[in-house]
Amino acid sequence: MKIKTTALLLSPLLFFNCLYAQVKPVKKTVHHATAASSMARGKIVYTSICLACHMADGGGVPSLNPPITGTEYVLGDKTRLIKIVLNGFKEDVEINGQKFSNSMTPHSDLKDQQIADVLTYVRKSFGNKASTITAAEVKKVRALNK
Numbered sequence: 001m002k003i004k005t006t007a008l009l010l011s012p013l014l015f016f017n018c019l020y021a022q023v024k025p026v027k028k029t030v031h032h033a034t035a036a037s038s039m040a041r042g043k044i045v046y047t048s049i050c051l052a053c054h055m056a057d058g059g060g061v062p063s064l065n066p067p068i069t070g071t072e073y074v075l076g077d078k079t080r081l082i083k084i085v086l087n088g089f090k091e092d093v094e095i096n097g098q099k100f101s102n103s104m105t106p107h108s109d110l111k112d113q114q115i116a117d118v119l120t121y122v123r124k125s126f127g128n129k130a131s132t133i134t135a136a137e138v139k140k141v142r143a144l145n146k
């Protein structure tokens with residue numbers, strides 16, 4: 001009788017312990033997969049939309065479309081960068097000693113997640129090393145942008 005009670009008391013503990021042990025490593029994997037898949041999805045968005053102007057290596061086209069490698073716009077303030085994708089861009093800019101005055105079309109039709117993915121991809125590719133951008137951050141900027 002005594003053994004049975006102990007077993008009954010212990011069994012839920014063991015059960016949850018098992019669950020915890022199983023869930024913990026799975027959670028970790030999911031976290032890594034999220035960052036990796038944001039990059040993978042971002043590459044698809046980049047290839048289908050941005051590549052035409054900024055080229056496969058992010059080097060742009062001389063005197064037409066600026067490079068997006070190591071520029072303050074890409075590496076700097078996230079809000080400004082998100083707004084470039086939402087609103088397009090038409091400012092005379094000088095990047096790496098070259099002037100650009102062509103205009104970039106807006107891409108506000110993209111979903112928050114797609115903008116987050118493509119900007120994460122851009123900020124971590126072509127030699128760029130900047131932090132990720134999340135869909136929540138894009139959502140905030142889009143709301144203030146209206």
Ligand code: HEC
Nearest residue numbers: 050053065066067068071073089090091100101102103104
């Ligand atoms: C139709 C061509 C075109 C497309 C498509 C395009 N851009 Fe641009 N982009 C430009 C031009 C042109 C400028 C500079 C505008 C100016 O001179 O005022 C620019 C500027 C930028 C800038 C700021 C300047 C710099 O070089 O850092 C960023 C960042 C950028 N684009 C990212 C993107 C991303 C990300 C996409 C895809 C979602 C994209 N662009 C799609 C033409 C384009």
